[in-house]
Amino acid sequence: MVNVLFSALSKRWAEYEAPLRAALTKAGLDARLATEFAPEEVDYIVYAPNGPVSDFAPFTKLKAVLSLWAGVETMVDNPTLTVPLCRMVDHGLTESMVEWVTGHVLRYHLGIDQNILGQDGVWRAGTVAPLARDRKVCVLGLGALGAACAQALAQLNFDVHGWARGPKDVDGVTCHHGADGLADALRDATMVALLLPDTPATENVLNAEGMALMKRGGFVVNPGRGPLVDDTALIAALDSGQLAHATLDVFRIEPLPAGHVFWSHPKVTVTPHIAAETKATTASDVIAENIRRGEAGEPFIHIVDRAAGY
Template identity: 40%
Template sequence: MILVHTPNPKEVSAYLELFRAALPERHFTSLEQAELADVRHLVAWGLPDGLLARLPRLESLFALGAGVDKLLSRPDLPPGLPVYRLLDGGMAAQMTEYIRYGVLGYQRNMDIYRRQQAAGQWRMLAPRLPADVSVGILGLGEIGAAAARALVHDGYRVSGWSRSPKHLHHVHSLHGESGLDKLLETSDVVACVLPSTPQTRGLLNGEKLSLMRPGAMLINAGRGDLLDQDALLALLGNGHIRCAQLDVFAEEPLPASHPLWRHPAVAVTPHIAAITLRQQAVEQIAAGLRRLAEGGEAEGRVERAQGY
């Protein structure tokens, strides 16, 4: 038996329909209808407290998302339970669009023009070509690598940073502490798609943000706890960082009183840079369930020590 759960009953019904069509030979059910003692696999997002303890035969947990930091921090998560995350689920294309939007806006000075509009100013700025703009991607997993390749295709000069060395065609790949510093120092736009892990939390603190090239842009579509928001506001205030496009925050929803909402150099979006697409997510998870049934291993298994 395979239990599918999200906090939204309509979403559960939609997922059940797709899973039953993808794997008609398997038994998919909802929390309300499940015999919990018979559940072998769990597909979920947003687990209710106490549920895991009521699943004595559970063999695997598939997360309906790429980020699993909240799931891994649960005290009731069995230590030996295999956890699988989405490697894409339709998110790579969306994230690429989100980053492309920010980079193109920076290249064409749209953030400056919006501020000029608010001030009633009519002033043309010198144009720049994509080749005049260097973009640094923090995180070169499936999603970050897809964005880096797309930006190379668009004609930008692209660098990428990851924990371990990566090799992407026409992408200047960096790693380690010195590699991070170099990327920050040499990029006109820094786009972060890193997950939240013990190693990345607080990574973009005041010291690191101060290394960014004067007049650069920051895009954060990874996790909110990577970024020191107060340090960012200070560097925006003194003009060191020109603008920011932020999709994730330390507290979500972003409190209505937070100054990021009203800062003229900040574009705020409500955690929509890359949303799980049901059909693509079902296809990946269904393939993983088939592999497990055949005695193999599913893609996307989480290394708990690394946090992803």
């Protein structure tokens, strides 16, 4: 018998209980799933940082912590978490992110704000988008989410360039890495989408210098993490016309404070961290597979590199 503790907000239990039980059964696991166990009885924790568990030391039998979140920046430095930590890479979440990023890139590419939303009785002819193949789009981050978004945009014939900290090979995408590669990826890009994790090495990865490399009148889409963008530099670039607009789904402080300049800035679209969310049904399959692997002595999938922070 495998004991699986679900440690997240109570509303998540109502959402996940049935799909998790079904996934564990489908995986052939003899498992007990609950929100409470004696700590010394627990084999696996299905985990969100805003749940009740923060000290893992009492869980003396623990084999792995299986995160419900894709981002693990709030978990990797926990000194009591010494067992393997696996982040959530959920194909349902990936599909959602691809749809959101593609939608906002196409919004900018086609000029939807100008041609559809501003219907004020004025006939504005002559503004036609170029072909997608004549637009350079840069995707910063080529992990599971970034690579999927980059490939979707490439399939629409955009000239897609991607950047990662280390070498990557993504079909249909011109890949760059390292400091010099970042400049090459950003140079003359009309649109930049950020899909990197939040680590000390990625903070302000899109700064004033990087924005200056972009094609004048370009666009920024950030569904990754708030600290990836230098907020002050972004406002300056928008005010100067170097950038035409930014759509931001993530922020350094969430919820975004009511008085924040992003709410009132005419060149900023705020969305409330909705670009993609883990789906209970597909995430449950990922969790059950990792528990099956743990019990079979196989390597876990999506295991976190603590040194890298993701």
